Amino acid sequence: MKKNKLLIIVLSLIGALVLFLVIGRQAGWIGGNAGLRVTVEKAELRNIVEIVTASGKVQPIVEVKISPDVSGEIIELPVREGDFVKRGALLARINPDLYESAVERMVAALNTSRANLANTRARASQADAQFINARSVHNRNQRLFEQQAISESEYDASRAQFLVAQAEVEAARQSVVAAEFQVKSAQAAVTEARESLAKTSIFAPMDGTISRLDAEFGERVVGTSQFAGTEIMRIANLTSMEVLVQVNERDVVRVKQGDSASIEIDAFRDYSFSGVVTSISNSAMVTGQATDQVTNFEVKIQIDPASYNFLVNAATPHLSPFRPGMSATVEVQTRRVSNVVTVPIQAVTTREDQSADADTLATAGGSKEFVFVYDAGIARIKEVTSGLQDTRYIEIVNGLDSGMTVITGPFRLVSQELKDGDAVIKSARDAVFGQE
Numbered sequence: 058m059k060k061n062k063l064l065i066i067v068l069s070l071i072g073a074l075v076l077f078l079v080i081g082r083q084a085g086w087i088g089g090n091a092g093l094r095v096t097v098e099k100a101e102l103r104n105i106v107e108i109v110t111a112s113g114k115v116q117p118i119v120e121v122k123i124s125p126d127v128s129g130e131i132i133e134l135p136v137r138e139g140d141f142v143k144r145g146a147l148l149a150r151i152n153p154d155l156y157e158s159a160v161e162r163m164v165a166a167l168n169t170s171r172a173n174l175a176n177t178r179a180r181a182s183q184a185d186a187q188f189i190n191a192r193s194v195h196n197r198n199q200r201l202f203e204q205q206a207i208s209e210s211e212y213d214a215s216r217a218q219f220l221v222a223q224a225e226v227e228a229a230r231q232s233v234v235a236a237e238f239q240v241k242s243a244q245a246a247v248t249e250a251r252e253s254l255a256k257t258s259i260f261a262p263m264d265g266t267i268s269r270l271d272a273e274f275g276e277r278v279v280g281t282s283q284f285a286g287t288e289i290m291r292i293a294n295l296t297s298m299e300v301l302v303q304v305n306e307r308d309v310v311r312v313k314q315g316d317s318a319s320i321e322i323d324a325f326r327d328y329s330f331s332g333v334v335t336s337i338s339n340s341a342m343v344t345g346q347a348t349d350q351v352t353n354f355e356v357k358i359q360i361d362p363a364s365y366n367f368l369v370n371a372a373t374p375h376l377s378p379f380r381p382g383m384s385a386t387v388e389v390q391t392r393r394v395s396n397v398v399t400v401p402i403q404a405v406t407t408r409e410d411q412s413a414d415a416d417t418l419a420t421a422g423g424s425k426e427f428v429f430v431y432d433a434g435i436a437r438i439k440e441v442t443s444g445l446q447d448t449r450y451i452e453i454v455n456g457l458d459s460g461m462t463v464i465t466g467p468f469r470l471v472s473q474e475l476k477d478g479d480a481v482i483k484s485a486r487d488a489v490f491g492q493e
Contacts, residue, residue, distance in 0.1 A: 092480040096466040097431045102459050103399040105452050107392040107445045109312055111356065113302030115322065115383040117293035118359060121263060124286035125151055126256040128279050131272055131289075138270040141375050142292065146261045149272065149289060156254040163250040167243035174236035181229035184222070191215075191222035256280075261292060268293040268381055295377045298360045299335065300385045303342065303353035311391040312337060318358045323384040330364040334389060358387050392445055399450040404428050404463045405443055406472045428457060429464040429475055431483065436464060438477040 133150035136142060195215045202212040272278060272289035279287045300320060304312060312334060320330040336357040344351050360379070368378035405426050426443055429436045441456030457463070464471055464481065475481075 092434065092482040093436075093470060093475065094484040095431070095436075095464045095470065095475075095481045096486050097462050097483050098401055098404070098465050100398050100400045100453065100457050100459055100461045100463055102396050103450055104395045105393065105397060105399060105445045105450060106390050106447050107311070108447055109304060109308045109389045109391055110386065111302035111304045111308075111389070112384070112386050113300050114381075115298055115360075115379045115385055116301055116381050117268065117295055118297040118299050119263070119265070120268060120291055120293040120381075121265070122288050123148060123259065123262075123290045123292060124288050125149070125259060125278050125280050126282055126286075127151060127156065127253050128277070128282075129153075129155065129257065130277050131274055134272065134274045136267050136270070136290070138267050138290075140267045141373075142261045142265065142267065144261055144264050147258060148261055149259045151257040151259075151278070153254055153257040156250065156257055160247065160250040160254055163243065163247040167240070167247050170236070170239040170243040174233070174240050177229070177232045177236040181226075181233050184225045184229040188219075188222040188226045191219045195219035259289075263292060263294070265292040266295045266375065267291070268295065293381065295381075296375055297362070298377045298379050298381075300332065300358045300360065300387055302356050302358065302385075302387050304356045306341065306352040306354065309337065309354040309356065312356060312389050313391070317390045319388045319390070320358065320360060321386045322379060323386075324380075325368070325378070328365075328368075331361045332358040332364075332387070333361070335359045356389075358389070394445055394452060397444070398453045398457055398459050400428060400453055400457065400463050401449060401465045402446055402451045403468055403471065404465045405441065405451055405453075408438075428453075429471060429477075430457075431462040431464055431481065434480055434482070436475055436477065436479045436481050 129151040131149055132152045133147070136146075136148055142148070195218070198207060198212050198215040201207045202209065267290055269291040270289075272287070278289060279285075314334050314337060316334040318332040318334060320332050322328075322330065334356060336355075338355040341352045341354055344353070365378055370376065370378075405428055407426055426441050427438050428441050430439050431437075439456055442454040444452035444454045446452065464475065466486070
C-alpha cells in the first residue's frame with residue numbers, strides 16, 4: 058500500500074515537473090530565448106473621426122484697408138488705434154488748400170467756356186443773317202441775269218458772296234459745337250476738382266474698430282489716384298473672427314467647406330473653440346526652392362461666437378477676446394465612421410523582405426499592412442486593411458475582429474524586428490520602454 062502511494066506521489070511530481078518545463082519553455086522561463094517584452098492592447102469598437110491639423114493666425118473676417126484717394130498733409134486725425142467708429146465717421150482730413158484752388162480755377166475756366174459759347178452763338182446768328190441777305194441778293198440777281206438785266210460779272214460776284222456766306226454759316230455752327238464741347242469739358246473738370254476736394258475728408262466705410270493705425274498728424278500721404286497709395290489705417294469687424302491656416306496639398310483634398318473644426322488659440326490654452334470651414338483657396342502657395350518646395354493652400358475657418366461668448370467683456374461687446382495675429386492650431390474633422398474595429402496606430406505596420414513567414418510576407422511587397430496578434434505568448438502576423446484614423450486609433454476594415462489582442466510596442470520591434478512565431482512576453486509599458 059505504501060509502495061502504491063509512493064508511486065503515485067512520484068508520478069505526480071514527474072507530471073508536475075513536465076508540465077512546468079513545457080509551460081516554462083513556452084513562456085521563455087526555461088531554455089534559450091526568454092521572449093521579447095511587448096505591450097498589447099485589445100482591438101475594440103470605437104468611433105473614428107479623421108482629422109487634418111494645421112496652424113495659422115487669427116484674423117477678422119472683414120477688415121478694410123483705408124488709403125486716401127488724394128495726396129497731401131494730414132491736418133486732422135481724430136481717431137486712435139482701438140477706437141470703435143460708426144459708418145460715416147470722420148477718420149482723417151487732408152489739407153484742402155490746393156484742391157480748393159483747383160476748384161476755383163476750374164470754375165473760372167468753365168465760366169470762360171460758357172462766355173466763349175455765348176460769343177460763338179452770337180457770331181453764328183450774325184452769319185445766319187448775312188447768309189439770308191446774300192441768298193436774297195443772289196436770287197434777285199439770278200432772275201435779273203436770266204432777263205439779261207445785269208452782266209455776267211455782276212451775277213458771278215453775287216453768287217460768290219452767297220457761297221461765302223453759306224460756308225461761314227457752316228463754320229459758325231461747327232464753332233458752336235466746339236464751344237459746347239469745351240463747356241462740357243470744363244464742367245467735367247469742375248466736377249472732378251470738387252470730388253478731389255471732397256476726398257480730402259476720409260470717412261469710415263463701415264462700423265468697426267480701428268485695428269491698425271499707420272499714419273500720424275502732419276504726415277504726408279500719397280493718394281491712390283496715381284500710385285498704390287499710403288495705407289493709413291485699417292477698420293475691422295472684431296466681433297467675427299476666423300483663423301487662416303496653410304494646409305498641405307496632400308491633406309487639402311480631404312477638406313471641404315462646412316467641415317467642423319476644433320480650434321486652440323495659444324493665448325487661451327485652457328479652452329477649445331469650435332469653428333467651421335468657410336473658404337478653401339484654389340491657388341497654391343509655394344514656398345522654398347527646388348527640391349525643398351512646399352505647396353500649401355489657404356483655408357479659412359470661422360470661429361463660432363457661441364463658443365467664446367463667456368470670454369466677451371460686457372463693457373465692449375463689439376470686441377472679440379481674440380486679437381488679430383494670435384497663433385492658433387486647428388483640427389478639421391473631415392470624415393467619421395461609427396462603431397468600427399480599431400487598434401492603436403502603432404500596431405499597424407508595413408513589412409518588407411521579412412523571412413519569418415516567407416509565404417505570407419514575400420508576396421506583400423511592402424505595400425500591404427499587417428498587425429501582430431498576441432496568441433498565448435506567440436506573435437502571429439495577420440494581414441489587415443486599414444481605413445480612417447484619428448490621432449490615436451486606426452480603423453481596421455477587415456482582417457481583425459473586435460476583442461483580439463494586438464501587439465502595440467515597442468515601435469521598433471513592431472515595425473522592423475518582430476517576426477511571425479516569435480515568443481513574446483506581455484509587459485507593462487514602463488518595462489519595455491528601454492527597448493525602443
